[in-house]
Amino acid sequence: MVDALGDAISKALADSRVKAIVVGSAGRCFSAGADLGDISNRHDTLDRLRWLTTDIVESASKPIIMAIHGLALGGGLEFAMSGHYRVCSPNAEFALPEVKLGLLPGAGGTQRLPRLVGVNFALEMMLGGNPINADIAKAKGLIDLVAEHDLVEEAIAFASVCVERGVRPTRELRLIEGQPSGTDGVKADNASLTQAQSSIVRCVDAALVMPFPEAMAVEKTLFEQLRMSETSLGLRHSFFGRRTVGRIPGIQNRKSAPAIHSVAVIGAGLMGTGIATALINAGLKVTLIEPSAEIVERAIGKIQSTLKRDVKKGRISSEIASARLAMLTPTKGPASMADADLIIEAVFEDLDVKRRVFSDMEKYAKPSAILSTNTSTLDLDRIASFTRRPDRVAGLHFFSPANIMKLVEIVRGRETSDDTLISVMNFTKAIGKVGVISGVCDGFIGNRMFEEYLRQAYFLLEEGALPQQVDAALESFGMAMGPFRTMDLAGQDIGWSIRKRRAIEQPDRPYSKIPDLVCELGRFGQKTRAGFYLYPDGRNPQHDPVIDELVIGHSNGIGIARRKIEDAEIVERCIFALVNEGAKLLSEGIAHRAVDIDVVYVNGYGFPEERGGPMFYADRYGLKQVQRKIAEFQKGPNGWAWAPASLLVELATEGRGFGTVNATDE
Numbered sequence: 226m227v228d229a230l231g232d233a234i235s236k237a238l239a240d241s242r243v244k245a246i247v248v249g250s251a252g253r254c255f256s257a258g259a260d261l262g263d264i265s266n267r268h269d270t271l272d273r274l275r276w277l278t279t280d281i282v283e284s285a286s287k288p289i290i291m292a293i294h295g296l297a298l299g300g301g302l303e304f305a306m307s308g309h310y311r312v313c314s315p316n317a318e319f320a321l322p323e324v325k326l327g328l329l330p331g332a333g334g335t336q337r338l339p340r341l342v343g344v345n346f347a348l349e350m351m352l353g354g355n356p357i358n359a360d361i362a363k364a365k366g367l368i369d370l371v372a373e374h375d376l377v378e379e380a381i382a383f384a385s386v387c388v389e390r391g392v393r394p395t396r397e398l399r400l401i402e403g404q405p406s407g408t409d410g411v412k413a414d415n416a417s418l419t420q421a422q423s424s425i426v427r428c429v430d431a432a433l434v435m436p437f438p439e440a441m442a443v444e445k446t447l448f449e450q451l452r453m454s455e456t457s458l459g460l461r462h463s464f465f466g467r468r469t470v471g472r473i474p475g476i477q478n479r480k481s482a483p484a485i486h487s488v489a490v491i492g493a494g495l496m497g498t499g500i501a502t503a504l505i506n507a508g509l510k511v512t513l514i515e516p517s518a519e520i521v522e523r524a525i526g527k528i529q530s531t532l533k534r535d536v537k538k539g540r541i542s543s544e545i546a547s548a549r550l551a552m553l554t555p556t557k558g559p560a561s562m563a564d565a566d567l568i569i570e571a572v573f574e575d576l577d578v579k580r581r582v583f584s585d586m587e588k589y590a591k592p593s594a595i596l597s598t599n600t601s602t603l604d605l606d607r608i609a610s611f612t613r614r615p616d617r618v619a620g621l622h623f624f625s626p627a628n629i630m631k632l633v634e635i636v637r638g639r640e641t642s643d644d645t646l647i648s649v650m651n652f653t654k655a656i657g658k659v660g661v662i663s664g665v666c667d668g669f670i671g672n673r674m675f676e677e678y679l680r681q682a683y684f685l686l687e688e689g690a691l692p693q694q695v696d697a698a699l700e701s702f703g704m705a706m707g708p709f710r711t712m713d714l715a716g717q718d719i720g721w722s723i724r725k726r727r728a729i730e731q732p733d734r735p736y737s738k739i740p741d742l743v744c745e746l747g748r749f750g751q752k753t754r755a756g757f758y759l760y761p762d763g764r765n766p767q768h769d770p771v772i773d774e775l776v777i778g779h780s781n782g783i784g785i786a787r788r789k790i791e792d793a794e795i796v797e798r799c800i801f802a803l804v805n806e807g808a809k810l811l812s813e814g815i816a817h818r819a820v821d822i823d824v825v826y827v828n829g830y831g832f833p834e835e836r837g838g839p840m841f842y843a844d845r846y847g848l849k850q851v852q853r854k855i856a857e858f859q860k861g862p863n864g865w866a867w868a869p870a871s872l873l874v875e876l877a878t879e880g881r882g883f884g885t886v887n888a889t890d891e
């Protein structure tokens with residue numbers, strides 16, 4: 226397309242009848258930018274874009290006017306900025322979002338934007354990567370004219386004015402050094418900048434002191450460094466991953482999959498309330514079924530206060546908040562689910578209660594309705610067997626708080642039909658969530674892996690670490706929250722009950738006793754203002770020496786000589802526990818691709834996005850190295866937990882990575 230644009234513009238320039246050129250787009254938007262897949266694989270993509278912008282458009286002998294509607298993002302905006310003038314429609318949006326993928330605008334964006342909008346605002350746009358609207362773009366000088374009626378007509382009318390004015394190459398606009406420069410302010414705070422952000426600042430510095438071609442060379446060199454950086458590779462893996470997971474291996478999207486317009490949520494507890502909020506926020510009609518009037522009232526109060534907060538923060542208007550609330554119909558009786566296309570059950574985690582609710586669904590739901598459960602631990606195939614339509618049953622495992630967390634594990638039962646899967650996958654996309662398919666197993670993808678992560682975190686305490694050290698090590702690795710703070714937030718009692726169950730189901734896979742000892746003190750985390758930490762304000766953790774004593778006392782009690790544990794070991798033990806279990810999930814077919822696991826962890830478990838996800842991280846680390854580490858851990862005091870996954874061994878031996886497993890399905 227870049228070449229074709231170059232040819233078309235050159236042809237128009239060579240035509241003596243042409244006085245000025247208007248470039249517009251017939252598509253949904255002006256341009257959403259370069260194809261990232263192309264940028265990942267071919268380094269000459271940007272060279273072509275540099276050629277188009279600098280050698281063809283900006284150097285043209287006749288005025289070139291860009292007519293912009295919809296989005297002009299990344300390379301699309303860089304192309305637009307190389308034009309001599311810009312006209313846009315009122316709905317246009319502009320951004321250089323490269324920083325979000327650990328990159329910089331590499332086709333002259335760092336050089337042209339400051340010349341059009343000034344250094345300060347250019348830095349704000351490029352360091353944050355967020356879009357601006359047409360009014361702001363006009364006020365800041367990015368746009369010459371906002372069209373009122375017909376973009377192309379008005380751009381053509383404006384072109385005749387431009388013929389009088391002549392060409393205006395952006396590179397020749399004066400970048401006044403003395404203007405209030407944001408670069409110094411930004412530099413002062415340089416320590417907190419990411420690599421991509423500080424590279425952007427360096428490019429703008431170059432724009433201030435170097436001739437244009439030299440500064441462009443700086444931009445190119447820094448772009449190439451970023452393109453190959455681990456951070457950008459990880460961010461791009463996450464970005465593509467979110468798209469990949471929507472493609473269900475072996476199933477083509479098709480029209481027969483029923484669309485979902487109305488939803489019934491059963492149970493107005495923590496999850497039901499969060500799910501209902503997410504749905505009305507996405508513009509869906511929701512019936513919330515809950516027998517207890519008191520709980521319904523509490524749920525509505527919670528939803529109202531969430532909406533109020535959104536209004537207060539300027540995210541939505543009060544009219545929109547009222548319209549959203551009007552989408553919700555609370556009811557007591559199950560008969561009101563009759564109209565729903567999808568029913569989401571979020572009642573107590575108890576198979577008998579679920580059985581009753583699914584029998585109700587069988588009775589009241591329309592025959593085409595899809596029935597789903599938010600269960601975290603129960604067997605989906607058992608639940609599906611309570612109905613006469615197991616093909617139309619799937620798990621929808623939302624994460625708490627469900628109106629905020631992006632991840633939904635879509636659980637595919639033995640009999641779940643392809644159409645059902647497609648419908649719920651499309652539904653998760655429509656409500657702005659990231660759906661990942663998981664097979665049926667205890668804990669699905671996310672929690673089954675997390676259990677091994679926690680097991681290691683607890684053993685580390687026994688062997689010599691303290692909770693605050695484990696949390697700090699994993700947080701500096703990039704986890705949003707360390708394991709002890711996470712469990713304090715989730716409620717230590719939840720883990721306790723799971724461990725009690727596990728002690729019966731899997732007596733050969735014990736945990737450290739330490740978290741049980743903490744629970745025995747009635748310390749369930751934030752909700753009791755004490756867990757592994759103290760929470761005097763109910764929210765912020767404070768170190769508690771009582772826990773240090775408890776941990777050290779336990780090690781002594783069971784005869785373990787505590788040793789100094791390095792932060793690196795903490796990270797490797799916890800993260801490779803995720804990786805090893807992830808490998809097992811892959812070979813069992815619970816997760817179809819490694820990237821599915823990565824997306825679960827980045828979007829549901831606070832795994833650092835710039836590291837791509839646990840499986841991607843392991844691939845970059847090298848599976849041979851991971852295998853060697855696991856062999857070392859096997860020799861440790863709880864080595865039994867480190868039986869290496871056969872897939873990991875196989876891939877390491879073949880010199881392959883997880884990314885190659887089922888990669889053709891992507």
Ligand code: NAD
Nearest residue numbers: 492493494495496497515571572573574599600601623625
């Ligand atoms: P909760 O106890 O807060 O809410 C359950 C609600 O269901 C209660 O309000 C109860 O009155 C209602 N209920 C019970 N029987 C009902 C019936 N027959 N009809 C209608 N409503 C009925 O529980 P929760 O934390 O919201 O969990 C609900 C489900 O979500 C469970 O299956 C749980 O495993 C799962 N889940 C929970 C979390 C979490 O973080 N809490 C996360 C993911 C999934």
